[in-house]
Amino acid sequence: MAAKKSALTVLASVGLLAATACSGSATGNGTPPNAGRLTTTTAPGSSEVDRVVWALPYGEPTTLDPARIGDYSPQTVGANLCDTLTRMNADFSLSPGLAQKVTWTDNTTLVLDLRPGVTFWDGSPMTPEDVIHSLERQRDPRTQALYGNHLAAVTAIEATGSHQVTLRTKGYDQTLPKALSTSFGAVNQKAYTEKAGAAYGSAKGGLMCTGPFKLGSWKSGADITLERNDAYWDSGLKPRVKQVEFRFITNNNTLTSALLSGEVDGTYELPPNSATSLGKANNGAVHLGPSTQNVLLIPGNAESPAADRKLLDALSLVIDRDALIKNVFGGDATTLKSLVPPLTWRGDKAAAQFDAAYAALPDVPEPDVEKARKLVAQARPVRLPLVAAIPAGDQRGLQALTFVQAAAKKIDVDIEIKQLQPTEMSSLFYDASVREGLDLILTFGYVTMPDPSSYVAESVTPRGLFNWTGYDNPEVTRLLDRARTSSDPAASATAYAQAQTLFTPTTPAVFLATTHERMFMNKRISGAPTSFAYMGMPWAAHLGGTDK
Numbered sequence: 001m002a003a004k005k006s007a008l009t010v011l012a013s014v015g016l017l018a019a020t021a022c023s024g025s026a027t028g029n030g031t032p033p034n035a036g037r038l039t040t041t042t043a044p045g046s047s048e049v050d051r052v053v054w055a056l057p058y059g060e061p062t063t064l065d066p067a068r069i070g071d072y073s074p075q076t077v078g079a080n081l082c083d084t085l086t087r088m089n090a091d092f093s094l095s096p097g098l099a100q101k102v103t104w105t106d107n108t109t110l111v112l113d114l115r116p117g118v119t120f121w122d123g124s125p126m127t128p129e130d131v132i133h134s135l136e137r138q139r140d141p142r143t144q145a146l147y148g149n150h151l152a153a154v155t156a157i158e159a160t161g162s163h164q165v166t167l168r169t170k171g172y173d174q175t176l177p178k179a180l181s182t183s184f185g186a187v188n189q190k191a192y193t194e195k196a197g198a199a200y201g202s203a204k205g206g207l208m209c210t211g212p213f214k215l216g217s218w219k220s221g222a223d224i225t226l227e228r229n230d231a232y233w234d235s236g237l238k239p240r241v242k243q244v245e246f247r248f249i250t251n252n253n254t255l256t257s258a259l260l261s262g263e264v265d266g267t268y269e270l271p272p273n274s275a276t277s278l279g280k281a282n283n284g285a286v287h288l289g290p291s292t293q294n295v296l297l298i299p300g301n302a303e304s305p306a307a308d309r310k311l312l313d314a315l316s317l318v319i320d321r322d323a324l325i326k327n328v329f330g331g332d333a334t335t336l337k338s339l340v341p342p343l344t345w346r347g348d349k350a351a352a353q354f355d356a357a358y359a360a361l362p363d364v365p366e367p368d369v370e371k372a373r374k375l376v377a378q379a380r381p382v383r384l385p386l387v388a389a390i391p392a393g394d395q396r397g398l399q400a401l402t403f404v405q406a407a408a409k410k411i412d413v414d415i416e417i418k419q420l421q422p423t424e425m426s427s428l429f430y431d432a433s434v435r436e437g438l439d440l441i442l443t444f445g446y447v448t449m450p451d452p453s454s455y456v457a458e459s460v461t462p463r464g465l466f467n468w469t470g471y472d473n474p475e476v477t478r479l480l481d482r483a484r485t486s487s488d489p490a491a492s493a494t495a496y497a498q499a500q501t502l503f504t505p506t507t508p509a510v511f512l513a514t515t516h517e518r519m520f521m522n523k524r525i526s527g528a529p530t531s532f533a534y535m536g537m538p539w540a541a542h543l544g545g546t547d548k
Contacts, residue, residue, distance in 0.1 A: 045544020059422030065201025066186035250393035289530030300438035350493035357497030
């Protein structure tokens with residue numbers, strides 16, 4: 001690579017989720033249902049708004065500490081509080097954030113030139129020490145950080161100027177600048193974080209960040225309120241909304257009624273049933289956007305009979321995906337051939353290579369009960385019923401799992417559905433003890449940055465955060481490492497494609513679908529992004545009034 005390469009110069013052109021780039025239908029060919037309706041954002045709102053009420057259909061966050069958030073509710077809220085060093089845009093491209101420039105000066109040196117004049121909510125300036133502490137605390141086991149793996153190849157983080165931080169690495173890592181756009185790259189005030197200790201990010205401990213909104217109040221069991229940061233550093237993104245209240249509404253009927261009445265102004269992750277009821281609402285509209293979400297059925301632990309790929313393949317063969325997409329997701333989804341949806345790499349320089357490799361994967365199987373029965377006979381003894389988990393109150397998840405349950409009965413596999421409280425469901429992704437006794441988990445996962453290799457690595461490499469069954473293929477690990485460390489986009493794509501060919505038919509998972517983002521917004525406001533990128537950007541700062 002060249003002696004100097006600005007990572008954001010390359011990444012800023014990556015329009016990952018442009019609606020015009022969508023491909024694939026319910027069966028993986030042609031134009032997907034509703035493709036023409038997919039957009040990445042809504043028209044800008046022009047006027048000031050005193051208060052917006054937004055729903056969190058996945059319930060109350062367990063924490064707002066950026067180092068520990070990895071679920072829908074905390075990221076929906078947290079993206080508006082804690083700015084990141086690079087910034088995600090509505091089309092999934094990246095642009096400068098708290099770092100106005102990110103540059104590889106050589107293969108082992110990544111330089112972050114920090115933006116001057118940035119202050120925390122208490123008025124104190126952001127310093128290199130705050131940035132260093134925010135990154136380094138993710139190495140500390142006491143933090144229980146979810147994204148510390150991004151620092152695996154980082155040997156040192158040091159201040160190299162009054163507005164500059166330098167990361168020394170073992171080698172080039174093309175994922176590192178991208179990761180700085182996620183919660184991993186969020187900057188917290190060092191002094192406040194240290195004083196709060198383990199309570200940082202909780203209702204009691206609070207936060208201290210630089211974002212367009214500050215944490216006003218958190219009433220456990222009821223709501224979280226954000227207050228506008230009138231001293232926000234980004235003059236082009238000054239919030240027009242003075243206050244955003246998040247309500248924890250996990251019941252679909254309650255959510256639908258609140259949106260129809262205007263008691264609640266909007267929500268992301270709108271359930272399909274609610275979308276049907278709200279489709280003709282006269283006080284707002286349902287918006288569809290492109291997404292990197294994946295719907296998977298995965299075993300909860302290595303000891304479960306569901307960890308046997310033969311049994312998972314049998315289940316896959318009795319699930320009619322077209323019917324699942326139509327009846328459960330209202331047609332707002334497409335089938336999925338591997339762990340990562342194709343839109344993840346849409347804006348990559350080597351997108352054509354990624355697309356060709358994905359197209360070469362085996363087609364999504366058509367239902368075949370007889371073949372499935374043979375696989376069940378070949379699988380290790382099955383202890384019935386299999387216990388499958390979903391969040392309590394998640395009607396979409398319940399409908400999807402009930403669909404799978406009915407399909408499994410065709411091959412005499414009984415599935416018992418266990419509904420977990422939202423906080424317990426969120427914890428199971430990171431706490432093995434919560435997964436004990438669970439054979440299967442229906443997950444609505446997502447890719448948070450434009451890089452398939454880093455996401456996949458968390459599921460298929462020995463130390464991966466979501467590798468719950470001990471899956472280990474040394475060649476897959478080697479190829480994913482090559483994809484991560486190659487500075488040549490074509491070479492990186494080639495390595496990922498080779499790994500994909502190996503892990504797709506062997507990793508213990510049933511690939512069900514990739515869903516579109518579904519959002520409802522009252523007509524009195526506008527400006528919210530409609531793509532899944534909202535999870536990593538200060539989306540509420542884009543809201544404004546419409547005077548309707």
